[in-house]
Amino acid sequence: MVEQYGPLVRLWGVRRSQLPNPGASSRELLPLLKSILLEALPFISDVPSSTNIKTSSWREKGTKKFPNTESPVQLYERKVTDEDLEYLARKYKLSSARSDTPEPETWALRRSVHRDAAVAGTAEWDEFVRYFKEGHAEAEKEYTPSVLSTRVIQEWDCTGVEVPFDGDVWTDWTLKLEESVHKLPKPLQKRLFPVFQATCSVRGRREFLVIQIAAKEPDVGVKGQRGRVRGAYTSIERLRETAEGTEWVMGTVSDARGALPPWMQRLAVPGQIAKDVEFFLKWIANQRRGGA
Numbered sequence: 001m002v003e004q005y006g007p008l009v010r011l012w013g014v015r016r017s018q019l020p021n022p023g024a025s026s027r028e029l030l031p032l033l034k035s036i037l038l039e040a041l042p043f044i045s046d047v048p049s050s051t052n053i054k055t056s057s058w059r060e061k062g063t064k065k066f067p068n069t070e071s072p073v074q075l076y077e078r079k080v081t082d083e084d085l086e087y088l089a090r091k092y093k094l095s096s097a098r099s100d101t102p103e104p105e106t107w108a109l110r111r112s113v114h115r116d117a118a119v120a121g122t123a124e125w126d127e128f129v130r131y132f133k134e135g136h137a138e139a140e141k142e143y144t145p146s147v148l149s150t151r152v153i154q155e156w157d158c159t160g161v162e163v164p165f166d167g168d169v170w171t172d173w174t175l176k177l178e179e180s181v182h183k184l185p186k187p188l189q190k191r192l193f194p195v196f197q198a199t200c201s202v203r204g205r206r207e208f209l210v211i212q213i214a215a216k217e218p219d220v221g222v223k224g225q226r227g228r229v230r231g232a233y234t235s236i237e238r239l240r241e242t243a244e245g246t247e248w249v250m251g252t253v254s255d256a257r258g259a260l261p262p263w264m265q266r267l268a269v270p271g272q273i274a275k276d277v278e279f280f281l282k283w284i285a286n287q288r289r290g291g292a
Helices: 026-044 082-091 095-100 125-134 136-143 262-288
Strands: 059-064 073-080 105-114 147-156 163-165 168-182 190-202 207-214 228-230 232-241 246-255
Touching (some): 026 207, 082 095, 125 232, 136 190
Antiparallel strands (some): 059 073, 190 207
């Protein structure tokens, strides 16, 4: 039986032509943002936790521990099969997108829970908001050694957009098209990852989402980017306050393309996303001490 997936939050990405024009009203943006939310949130909602041991679509892949991180980082994997993707391609008339991304999607996900405090080894809620909800790409460039640069290409004004879902109201929306350049070990070329990024928060509760969808656009990431291979990256990130602490979940599917075979990428990604927790907490501790 085919799982209930959607066509947007996929590795095959979306084109700028699928989005409203830059001057679109909140009413015009609402259908797109609602669709993104309704695809992304259920996809990560059954990740196992210490208080939730129901049957999960995510398979456990071990735990990582790091010297600058109080919380262990739990790793999971989930596959979106050929059958699922072929069904979506037929239903939404996306045969060209499917042909460009012929592999099944292998998602890697990490989960960690952090004490709400501005001390070494963890972070307080306001810091997560500042560096992930409000300044995700800029902060990532600062704390991730592989990110060389980032830039915003286009933004949409989401003022007034509200999306009700499952008893909650999601507000404080942002939507932008941006790209980042990552370095890889030599002799591999740098990678360029353009994404459409949407963020939103739950009204009346500490919870927010950062959803990034691969931007499939001929003119994005071309000008002035010679010598760089264009990759694809889609992710769903959720931070929320729980009884245990701040739960930080991030799931991603990506393709760096070029000379890197997919099987090698699948082996490397779980360890890479786990290290991001260590990178951030080490960096934020240095920021509190007045570091550059």
